[in-house]
Amino acid sequence: MAQTMPKRRLEKIGLSVTGACVALVTLVVVALILMVAGKGLSAFFKDGVNPLEFFAGTKWDLQNTNENGMPYVGALPLIVTSSAVMVLSTLLALPIAVGSAIFAVEIKPEFGRRVFQPMVELLVGIPSVVFGLIGFHVVVGFMKTVLGSPTGLGILPGSIVLAVMILPTITTFSIDALRAVPASYRQGSLALGCTRWQTIWHVVLHAAKSSLITATILGMTRAFGETLAVRMVIGGIEVMPTGLLDSASTITTTLTTSMAVYADGSPQSDILWSLGLLLMGMSLVFILIIHFVGRKGATERG
Amino acid sequence: MIETLEQSVASPALEELKAPVLYTKDVNVWYGDHHALQDTSLDFHKGEITALIGPSGCGKSTYLRCLNLMNREIQGCQITGEIFYREHDINTPEEDLYELRKSIGMVFQQPNPFPKTIYENIAFAPRCHGQRNKATLDELVEESLRGAALWDEVKDKLNKSAQALSGGQQQRLCIARALALKPDVILLDEPCSALDPISTLAIEELMHSIAAGRAIIIVTHNMEQATRVSNRTAFFYMGEMVETGETEQIFNAPKSQRLNDYLSGRFS
Numbered sequence: 001m002a003q004t005m006p007k008r009r010l011e012k013i014g015l016s017v018t019g020a021c022v023a024l025v026t027l028v029v030v031a032l033i034l035m036v037a038g039k040g041l042s043a044f045f046k047d048g049v050n051p052l053e054f055f056a057g058t059k060w061d062l063q064n065t066n067e068n069g070m071p072y073v074g075a076l077p078l079i080v081t082s083s084a085v086m087v088l089s090t091l092l093a094l095p096i097a098v099g100s101a102i103f104a105v106e107i108k109p110e111f112g113r114r115v116f117q118p119m120v121e122l123l124v125g126i127p128s129v130v131f132g133l134i135g136f137h138v139v140v141g142f143m144k145t146v147l148g149s150p151t152g153l154g155i156l157p158g159s160i161v162l163a164v165m166i167l168p169t170i171t172t173f174s175i176d177a178l179r180a181v182p183a184s185y186r187q188g189s190l191a192l193g194c195t196r197w198q199t200i201w202h203v204v205l206h207a208a209k210s211s212l213i214t215a216t217i218l219g220m221t222r223a224f225g226e227t228l229a230v231r232m233v234i235g236g237i238e239v240m241p242t243g244l245l246d247s248a249s250t251i252t253t254t255l256t257t258s259m260a261v262y263a264d265g266s267p268q269s270d271i272l273w274s275l276g277l278l279l280m281g282m283s284l285v286f287i288l289i290i291h292f293v294g295r296k297g298a299t300e301r302g
Numbered sequence: 303m304i305e306t307l308e309q310s311v312a313s314p315a316l317e318e319l320k321a322p323v324l325y326t327k328d329v330n331v332w333y334g335d336h337h338a339l340q341d342t343s344l345d346f347h348k349g350e351i352t353a354l355i356g357p358s359g360c361g362k363s364t365y366l367r368c369l370n371l372m373n374r375e376i377q378g379c380q381i382t383g384e385i386f387y388r389e390h391d392i393n394t395p396e397e398d399l400y401e402l403r404k405s406i407g408m409v410f411q412q413p414n415p416f417p418k419t420i421y422e423n424i425a426f427a428p429r430c431h432g433q434r435n436k437a438t439l440d441e442l443v444e445e446s447l448r449g450a451a452l453w454d455e456v457k458d459k460l461n462k463s464a465q466a467l468s469g470g471q472q473q474r475l476c477i478a479r480a481l482a483l484k485p486d487v488i489l490l491d492e493p494c495s496a497l498d499p500i501s502t503l504a505i506e507e508l509m510h511s512i513a514a515g516r517a518i519i520i521v522t523h524n525m526e527q528a529t530r531v532s533n534r535t536a537f538f539y540m541g542e543m544v545e546t547g548e549t550e551q552i553f554n555a556p557k558s559q560r561l562n563d564y565l566s567g568r569f570s
Contacts (some may be wrong), residue, residue: 184414188476190375191410192427192483193403202426207417 040277043270060238062268073271077240082250086223089162101174123168132232135161149245153235156244161229166219173215177208210297214290221286227252251275322347323517329383331364338364342543346517353528354521356538362521366489370406406487407480413472415464420456423464424482442482450478470501490520506531537561
């Protein structure tokens, strides 16, 4: 009995240490959500901002105030820019990502495993400021000289830089998705005399559909949340964008630019928290979509 | 198509007199440096079921996969020798693999229906080969499912996922999928090894009915199955085709010592 005691104590210590870790993580998550939600909602409840104006208003100007002494808090231009940048960068990156994943898995698997995948993973680790720097010098320069844009800044260069940044994310997940398709599907299709292309298009991509959608949404999530690199090439003017080569500002870049300017508790500061809350809500929506797609894929597979 | 089908049912003897639909001469297979199959020559006739038996790794599946050149999909695999199908050698780089596999169907060990609906599983291959007409496809789907004795079980759920079917139904769906291309040879690679006894029985019965007008070649581990379903049997051992003949003769009066040893269970 005396010998079993230390073991039992050890069990208890293990339980309490790991349990404490879980409690800490839970606390952080809950506190974080509560804080962002509390601060973010105070703009509407304390300062009396009309949510309709926030979501649908087109004038964003925190420096000047209207007749009621309130800043202009129409976030629609920011929401539109964020969405435009996200959609455009995904449209640019997705075909290239899936195309290269097909090559790396279906056409030259050996090359894909040994060379291509490590190379793509290298790309994931590059800090975003480096992408921004390259974007500022190369992409913006290209916009100026070739497309004749006066500043070279705007949604298009932002999307191009973002596309390069989310490319490795989508590619890596697409490669995993295609690899997960059982070889027996490909054999079944080839044995029916279908060409390799027909097999890839109608069988492999079809079977990997839900995983590919998940890969795309993960890329979109990253595009929506990315700040620094976008800030470096998008211009940072908080107006409704009218063209792809006009300076604009996303939700995230607006947050970075204005964050340190206004006193805590001021309506301006509160409304910036609301932007934070909006970003958090969007990522929640993305995660829910991924779960939904994953579950739908699972039921389709039977 | 229908006429030849009836003919073969009516007069199997006449069928035997005809030239084989598929035959091989001195086929050798290498996987890299490994000589997996040596000098194998066999004939296959329409209306006949041939069983390929032998212990694991004896080369029987390797041989089967030569017949529709599926081995070409394996890197480092080399096939030599002649494989005659419809009176020409298919073991040439110029051979149209797509046309070949259209008329030589294959069913695998694990049922491998695509993650699509039952209807789409059948209609997929005809579509790949250019059939776009909806009415023709509908007809083909029904005909193929009837041919695989599956129609009555699935006719009300053609738009449900094929992967919700039982293992035996999935395997019959895979047979129906091959039938949709109206092949005259069907290769089966241990089609029942993943199935329960009742599903196995259903597949065996099916084999007799699809053998009309077609050559059926089945690789099997199960010697009872070989005696139940096949007309002819070929015994493979260590990459060599040791003995071939009428199934009855093979199992009751084996000529070679190695086959005799195998049948009496001295090695497996």
